[in-house]
Amino acid sequence: MSSAVIERDPIFETDFIKEMLRQMRALDSYGTWDGQPVENILAPYVLTKERKATIPIIGDPDEEVLARVKAFYNAIAVLIEKECGMMAVPMVHLTHEGFGRVLITVGKLVAMDRTLRDVHRFGFESLSKMKTEADKILSVALEIVGKYAEVAGI
Amino acid sequence: MSSAVIERDPIFETDFIKEMLRQMRALDSYGTWDGQPVENILAPYVLTKERKATIPIIGDPDEEVLARVKAFYNAIAVLIEKECGMMAVPMVHLTHEGFGRVLITVGKLVAMDRTLRDVHRFGFESLSKMKTEADKILSVALEIVGKYAEVAGI
Numbered sequence: 026m027s028s029a030v031i032e033r034d035p036i037f038e039t040d041f042i043k044e045m046l047r048q049m050r051a052l053d054s055y056g057t058w059d060g061q062p063v064e065n066i067l068a069p070y071v072l073t074k075e076r077k078a079t080i081p082i083i084g085d086p087d088e089e090v091l092a093r094v095k096a097f098y099n100a101i102a103v104l105i106e107k108e109c110g111m112m113a114v115p116m117v118h119l120t121h122e123g124f125g126r127v128l129i130t131v132g133k134l135v136a137m138d139r140t141l142r143d144v145h146r147f148g149f150e151s152l153s154k155m156k157t158e159a160d161k162i163l164s165v166a167l168e169i170v171g172k173y174a175e176v177a178g179i
Numbered sequence: 180m181s182s183a184v185i186e187r188d189p190i191f192e193t194d195f196i197k198e199m200l201r202q203m204r205a206l207d208s209y210g211t212w213d214g215q216p217v218e219n220i221l222a223p224y225v226l227t228k229e230r231k232a233t234i235p236i237i238g239d240p241d242e243e244v245l246a247r248v249k250a251f252y253n254a255i256a257v258l259i260e261k262e263c264g265m266m267a268v269p270m271v272h273l274t275h276e277g278f279g280r281v282l283i284t285v286g287k288l289v290a291m292d293r294t295l296r297d298v299h300r301f302g303f304e305s306l307s308k309m310k311t312e313a314d315k316i317l318s319v320a321l322e323i324v325g326k327y328a329e330v331a332g333i
Contacts, residue, residue: 135287
């Protein structure tokens with residue numbers, strides 16, 4: 026570990042944030058984020074209430090927002106997979122105008138199931154809040170996978 | 180039952196075909212199918228191998244095809260629901276160029292999970308083949324719902 030890393034917020038050393046970065050880099054076909062600090066790469070996820078309120082929720086959200094939503098749930102699926110050792114498959118499905126549903130399945134088990142609303146405004150007060158949310162989803166998902174391991178193993 | 184109905188192929192009296200008609204009528208906002216015979220309304224689902232081969236599988240399939248795919252799996256979800264008395268939720272998700280995944284969930288159980296390919300060519304040799312396929316999916320789904328009733332009931 027380099028000294029530059031040690032000085033930083035420990036959140037950047039968590040599995041979740043590391044996986045988020047991997048997800049974001051995978052989206053970055055043109056290498057525009059190469060050499061950028063982590064904070065900048067994840068900045069689009071941080072939206073204060075005031076900033077959220079300025080984003081119109083009319084029409085379908087654009088591709089970039091959708092990619093961010095997918096990256097977030099992909100990262101959670103990767104962490105589920107790491108913990109339980111079984112394949113976790115995310116499926117983000119928008120129906121219309123920023124409404125939708127996101128599932129993560131493990132075998133025949135729905136480990137996570139959420140309704141999405143106002144996807145245009147997808148974001149969190151801070152990276153720390155984002156991680157807290159991801160941890161919550163992860164722990165609920167792992168609990169159900171543990172409880173119904175047979176169904177998850179199909 | 181009117182005498183006109185009695186003379187017809189008994190397939191039109193099955194729950195599946197009746198539900199398919201209901202699904203198709205729900206799509207028909209302009210009433211263009213009002214008064215049309217059932218065969219005509221379901222005709223777009225019947226594609227011989229030769230007709231399939233003539234449909235290009237380049238680019239994303241159009242909205243009409245997608246609506247037909249959804250109607251088919253919606254009908255199956257309705258029949259699952261009727262049989263097991265629990266809500267069955269279909270989710271058809273196309274990724275790109277006619278590839279995708281379709282799920283039907285009951286509670287936290289994935290009652291059906293399929294990969295979709297060449298959605299542009301979605302169709303069956305005959306209505307009878309279509310019903311056979313639906314019956315097969317239905318019976319597999321009901322079996323797993325029966326086996327993991329606790330998960331389906333969450």
